[in-house]
Amino acid sequence: MGRAPCCDKTKVKRGPWSPEEDAKLRDYIEKYGNGGNWISLPLKAGLRRCGKSCRLRWLNYLRPNIKHGDFSEEEDRIIFSLFAAIGSRWSIIAAHLPGRTDNDIKNYWNTKLRKKLMSLSSSSHSSPAIAYPFRNPNSQDVKRPLTPSATITLSSYTPYVENPTRSLININGFEADDQQIFPFINPNYPHDFSLADMCSNNNNNIFGTSGFLLNHNICDHFSNHNSLSSEVNGKRSEIMMKQEEMMMIDHHIGQMTKGYNGDFTQGYYNNYISGHGDLKQMISGSGTNSNINMGGSGSRSASSSSFISDLAENKTSSSFLQHKCLPYFYS
DNA sequence: AAAAAGAGCAACCGCGGCATC
DNA sequence: AGATGCCGCGGTTGCTCTTTT
Known part of the structure; x- marks a missing residue:
């Protein structure tokens, strides 16, 4: 048995928003806010839309200070670095880029940055300025402790969890777990801190x-x-x-x-x-x-x-x- | 010039987490 | 303690525009 739908899909409008709908939503939220309840908002605002759709439209398009258009080199670098560090946690990445939405960054990554990264990694052996985890196709020994191969000695470091289903990757000469670096899970605590x-x-x-x-x-x-x-x-x-x-x-x-x-x-x-x-x-x-x-x-x-x-x-x-x-x- | 393919992106969907009842 | 409802997130879809054949 599935989850109950958040609204009656047959009674709400779907698809692209019209300028009139945008104006209604913007006017209502600027006057009253969302009242802590997106589900009931469309009715109050006179919109035949699902509450989730209203929320999305507001957050991704209508709210003030949203930045549209091209991403700067600096923004690219930040996205690359954060993606390398935390993976596709778009909302966290978006928090580092004022005016950008998670949806925007996600789309940008999927359509442009990923390709840019591929071309960077295949065009030469020199490392890009970012620390992106490239896979190490030669590594079969997935249970090997994570050890640096270069000039630094990690102090008494051993992995917390060794998951044999994972493979090793190489980050600028260092081998690491492929699940976006180190999301080690401590079963005793609900949070891992970075x-x-x-x-x-x-x-x-x-x-x-x-x-x-x-x-x-x-x-x-x-x-x-x-x-x-x-x-x-x-x-x-x-x-x-x-x-x-x-x-x-x-x-x-x-x-x-x-x-x-x-x-x-x-x-x-x-x-x-x-x-x-x-x-x-x-x-x-x-x-x-x-x-x-x-x-x-x-x-x-x-x-x-x-x-x-x-x-x-x-x-x-x-x-x-x-x-x-x-x-x-x-x- | 027309059709096909590709790219870009807004919007949708369903799930997990959390708060409240 | 369990049920219910809402929010927010990330994956996916599908429409529109552009480029290529």
Whole structure:
């Protein structure tokens, strides 16, 4: 038995919207909002449309500040980077591109960017500026731990889940799981966190601060203890990190040993995400401090490993706890 | 010039998650 | 605790316009 339809399809208009319908919808929403209920909106607005259709029309076309037309190179880079990192989560990608809708980006990807990527990957052996996961057709050993092949050593890293149905891919010389890098699932917790979650520039990031990511002490701890995890009163959970992110932290530690003096900040991360920071360059150590240190010091620094313990013991309020997930790094 | 193929994109569909009853 | 309803998401469809044959 299927799901009940949201409306009577025989009584609603379908297909393209007319200018008159657009005007009715726009006028109504500008006056009254959607009232928290799209289903009942069409009736109130005098439209013979399904509520879902109204919502879609508003979100994708009528709402203010929607950007139509060509995507810029910068937008392309952001989409590539995010797609490489998180896959086809269009709404998240859209959140990084003001004025663009998930539908727009999805269509753009399907019609243009995917082809662009194919041509990039087949035209030469040189890596594109983006870290897109190309498949490694030679890799049969799907149970092999994920190990870097280049200049960096991941600190005590082992995969959380090895799924033999997956295959390995190659990301700029590093092998990784093909399901969009590292969506490791911790069966004990409902959320896996990424650095993107951690560095969101609002008060809901996991440290409950604005823009903070990891400071020296955290990195020191990571470096000295081969992980950021420690059990407190028998409690333990993890932040699920992507391999790239592990690399970024490892690289950051390496930079610190060379005298680099910046925190691992939101700016650093965003710089990478937006394509200015070349991950490969970071990893190889050929980058300069200026291209990895984009500044941005948080209003609060995580003081040391004790801060991690505090979180484990529920001493601090943070969105981590709101998400029922305690912040330990997987080791 | 006409037909076929391809490209672009708005809109639809169904599912999962969540809130409320 | 289970049922119900709504929202939002991502995959897919199908219409229209453009390009190619």
